[in-house]
Amino acid sequence: MFRDRREAGKVLSRDVAALPGLEGGVVLGLPRGGVPVAYEVARACGLSLDVLLVRKLGVPGQEELAMGAIASGGIVVLNRRILHSVRISKETLCAAVERAKQEMERQEREFRGGRAAIEIQGRTVILVDDGLATGATMRAAARAVRPVARQVIVAVPVGAEITCRDLAGEVDQVICHETPDPFEAVGNFYRDFEATSDEEVKELMNASQGRGDRGWDGGLEL
Numbered sequence: 001m002f003r004d005r006r007e008a009g010k011v012l013s014r015d016v017a018a019l020p021g022l023e024g025g026v027v028l029g030l031p032r033g034g035v036p037v038a039y040e041v042a043r044a045c046g047l048s049l050d051v052l053l054v055r056k057l058g059v060p061g062q063e064e065l066a067m068g069a070i071a072s073g074g075i076v077v078l079n080r081r082i083l084h085s086v087r088i089s090k091e092t093l094c095a096a097v098e099r100a101k102q103e104m105e106r107q108e109r110e111f112r113g114g115r116a117a118i119e120i121q122g123r124t125v126i127l128v129d130d131g132l133a134t135g136a137t138m139r140a141a142a143r144a145v146r147p148v149a150r151q152v153i154v155a156v157p158v159g160a161e162i163t164c165r166d167l168a169g170e171v172d173q174v175i176c177h178e179t180p181d182p183f184e185a186v187g188n189f190y191r192d193f194e195a196t197s198d199e200e201v202k203e204l205m206n207a208s209q210g211r212g213d214r215g216w217d218g219g220l221e222l
Contacts, residue, residue, distance in 0.1 A: 004192040005033060005130050008157035008177075009040025015175050016126060016155050017045050025124035028052040030141055031107055032196035034129035037157060039204045041128055049208040050118040051111050051201070052127065054141045055100035057093070059086050064185070066133070067093070069140035070100045072108075077140040111201050115209075125149040131186030132159030132176065135167055142171050158189045 002008040016022070026048045029038025035051060042049035054071040058064060059082065067088055068078035076097060083093070125145050129138055138154055146152055151172040156164075161179040168174045180189065187193040 002157060002190050004190060005036035005196065006040055008130065008190070009037035009128075010044065012037060012128070012155055012157045012175070012177050013041045013044035015177055016041050016153075019153070019173070019175075021151075022047065022124060022126075025126060026050060026118050026120055027126045027128055028120075028141070028145070030054050030127065030129040030137060031111060032198065032201050035201045035204055036196060037130050038126075038128035039208060041126065041155060042208060047126070048118050049205070051107075051205065052141050052144065053104045053107055054137050054144070055104055056137045057096045057100060059088065060092060060096075062086075066136040067096075069137040070097055070104070071140040071144035072104065073144050075140050075144045077136055077143065079134060079136050082134075107198075110198055111205055113202070113206075120145060121148045122150050124151050124153065126153045126155050127171075128155050130157065131189065132156050132163045132167070133183075133186055135160075135163040138167060139170060142167070146170070158186060159183070 022045055027038050027042040029035035029051050031051050031053065038049060052072060054069055056066045057068040057070065059067050065082065066079060067082045068076060070076045127138060127141050132138055142152055142154065153173045153175065154167055154171050155175040158178045159176045160183040161181065164174050164176045164179060
């Protein structure tokens with residue numbers, strides 16, 4: 001049980017820091033909940049921090065149940081089992097994808113404040129979220145960066161064991177600090193799982209600017 005996402009990030013950072021060959025790497029947090037975790041990982045490892053825009057496609061009326069996800073670059077990953085079981089129509093799915101694209105465009109403007117995305121070509125990319133349930137969002141993120149990254153590492157504080165195993169076939173390495181059984185929801189393993197606000201994401205992103213590869217100076221304590 002983690003106190004909150006920041007504590008989870010500090011715990012996870014010890015696992016990530018033990019990996020070889022991280023020099024010049026970049027940590028990409030999945031907004032919004034993955035950013036506080038990613039901030040602590042990037043700070044502890046002295047790496048650059050950025051966000052990777054990715055949106056879960058929630059089942060209408062059951063938004064926490066992912067029927068898929070969409071990531072920057074137009075990458076769409078669908079959970080065929082969920083789509084079949086809840087009988088989602090093509091029109092409903094297309095509408096959800098369009099809404100997700102519009103929200104990602106808004107987040108792009110909001111979170112970076114006009115700054116360009118960090119270059120990831122040929123670099124080690126560490127994808128960080130606050131946990132893995134179905135893995136749809138992380139899978140979309142991995143497929144978005146895989147063509148250009150030197151290697152892709154997924155790092156999360158907690159996740160379903162089967163999801164972590166499945167993702168291992170799509171990336172170079174999966175770091176999951178805890179794989180409890182039974183696993184029902186990511187939020188069950190946090191005392192404070194309040195939604196991360198846009199403002200907190202912006203503060204963390206601003207605090208990380210100018211550090212990363214050149215070394216952190218202590219960062220932001222919230």
